[in-house]
Amino acid sequence: MAVLKPFCALRPRADLAEQVAALPYDVMDETQAREMAKGNPWSFLYVDRPEINFEKGTDPYEEPVYQKAAENLRKMEEQGVYIRDSKPCYYIYQEEKGGKSQRGVVGCASVQEYLDGTIKKHELTRREKEEDRIRHVKTCRAHTGPIFLTCPYPRELTELLADWCEKKAAAYDFVTQEGVGQKVWVLDEEEACQQVEALLGEVSSFY
Helix, strand or coil: CCCEECECCEEECHHHHHHHCCCCHHHCCHHHHHHHHCCCCCCCHHHHCHHHHCCCCCCCCCHHHHHHHHHHHHHHHHCCCEEECCCCEEEEEEEEECCEEEEEEECEECHHHHHCCCECCCCCCCHHHHHHHHHHHHHHCCCCCCCCCCCCCCHHHHHHHHHHHHHCCCCEEEECCCCCEEEEEEECCHHHHHHHHHHHCCCCCEC
8 A cells, every 4th residue: 555645835936936946956067057046036946956055176975065955945035935734635636748648646655665675675775975965954954855746546546636636726827948847736625635635555566
């Protein structure tokens, strides 16, 4: 049985989501990260690639770099760039490009299921990168890097998500500079959340 729980997200204001959105930290080098964040004080890269807050060539694994990431995240929360939801929700995330789209549920997976193999590992990550992200999460006190999981969705879940997205307005709807459409719906009704959790509970494992 796989577990995916709803949670209270800390997420950007709708009018700032496009500015906050950034590529994953590990698909660019420092120079590229600096260029992407230039002129945009709300870019999430100031949290996810905090070495760009310092002089070029700064060791990204120094403690002040991690502290700066946490400081930037707190500052943007205080300034209202990020708002925390008041109750646990699931989030429906959809990407679209070239006429093709993929849609899934965002929630909290179980650490224990990762350790016991219910969540299957698809790669062997380098120890230094694991330690880097562990330090980043602990210092920021936030899970700043979502992990993609895959599993066979029950038909009822696919239908529930499609129905929700048809009837509800997306909380975020924009296209990135890379031409990828981004949409997010907040699934915030208790009964719907219970249905999603139960249907995902029918899945034997995540990958």
